[in-house]
Amino acid sequence: QKEVEQNSGPLSVPEGAIASLNCTYSDRGSQSFFWYRQYSGKSPELIMFIYSNGDKEDGRFTAQLNKASQYVSLLIRDSQPSDSATYLCASQTGANNLFFGTGTRLTVIP
Amino acid sequence: KAGVTQTPRYLIKTRGQQVTLSCSPISGHRSVSWYQQTPGQGLQFLFEYFSETQRNKGNFPGRFSGRQFSNSRSEMNVSTLELGDSALYLCASGTSFSYEQYFGPGTRLTVT
Numbered sequence: 001q002k003e004v005e006q007n008s009g010p011l012s013v014p015e016g017a018i019a020s021l022n023c024t025y026s027d028r029g030s031q032s033f034f035w036y037r038q039y040s041g042k043s044p045e046l047i048m049f050i051y052s053n054g055d056k057e058d059g060r061f062t063a064q065l066n067k068a069s070q071y072v073s074l075l076i077r078d079s080q081p082s083d084s085a086t087y088l089c090a091s092q093t094g095a096n097n098l099f100f101g102t103g104t105r106l107t108v109i110p
Numbered sequence: 111k112a113g114v115t116q117t118p119r120y121l122i123k124t125r126g127q128q129v130t131l132s133c134s135p136i137s138g139h140r141s142v143s144w145y146q147q148t149p150g151q152g153l154q155f156l157f158e159y160f161s162e163t164q165r166n167k168g169n170f171p172g173r174f175s176g177r178q179f180s181n182s183r184s185e186m187n188v189s190t191l192e193l194g195d196s197a198l199y200l201c202a203s204g205t206s207f208s209y210e211q212y213f214g215p216g217t218r219l220t221v222t
Contacts, residue, residue: 032209043200043213044153088153092209097143097166100153 003027004091006101015110019076023089023101026070030091033065033072034098038086048074079108112137114203114214122220128189131217135182135203141165142184143211144176147198159184160206188219196221 005024013019025033032051036044050056050063050072062075072091076083086105090098115134123129135142144156155168159178178184182203188195198218202211 034210036213043198043216046210046212049210090153097155097158097168098153098209098211099155100145102152 003099004089004101006087006089006104008102008104010105010107012107012109013079015079015081015108017079017108019079019083019106019108021074021076021087021089021104021106023072023074024070025072025091025099027091027093027099028067028070030070030093032092033063034090034092035061035063035072035074036088036090036100037083038088038103040085044088076106079106081108081110084108114201114212116199116201116214116217118217119215120218120220122222123191124222125191125193127191128187129191129219131186131188131199131201131219133184133186133201133203133214135184135201136212139203139205139212140182141204141206141211142178142182143202143204144184144186145200145202146170147200147216148196153200156186191221193221195219 035048038044048063050065056063060077064073086103088103089101117132141160143158147153158166162178173189176186198216200216202213204211
């Protein structure tokens with residue numbers, strides 16, 4: 001079983017809609033969770049991180065963490081074509097290394 | 111503040127050769143982690159260095175090694191290259207106070 005699981009998609013949403021990206025993790029000792037965005041041919045870019053149960057909002061992005069269900073999600077409100085990318089979920093446990101999911105490809109349709 | 115830099119950006123090597131990749135972290139960052147990204151396996155952790163010491167290591171063979179210098183710059187070495195080593199190699203830097211990591215542009219290694 002992989003440490004972090006994501007639906008590979010692709011996920012398509014119309015411009016202006018809410019995109020919902022989901023991630024589950026297997027290690028209950030995981031402490032911190034990160035969402036990275038990766039455009040084709042580019043390196044991952046950190047967009048959100050969350051340590052505590054609940055919601056964390058940053059502009060159009062909201063990260064949600066439910067440690068009891070071992071579930072992390074990212075909501076993108078008012079989706080734009082420029083949001084089209086692969087979104088990577090990562091967990092951190094103890095030592096300073098990240099376990100990444102395989103990513104969800106998001107396409108925002110104008 | 112300048113971001114993470116990696117050199118070279120592209121590299122073509124032949125099976126059996128060795129290669130050294132370089133990473134300069136964000137100024138003030140003392141942690142450098144290395145990852146391999148392939149279409150089939152995604153992003154996989156290689157190792158992490160902090161203050162010139164390897165703190166953590168992933169499940170890669172001993173052909174993959176690294177080091178960190180006193181100025182926090184890091185190098186990664188792969189010996190006896192195999193075709194399967196073709197990948198994007200990413201380094202990420204971080205502080206000692208949090209777990210956020212910031213990636214460099216990567217080195218695209220092709221082994222023929």
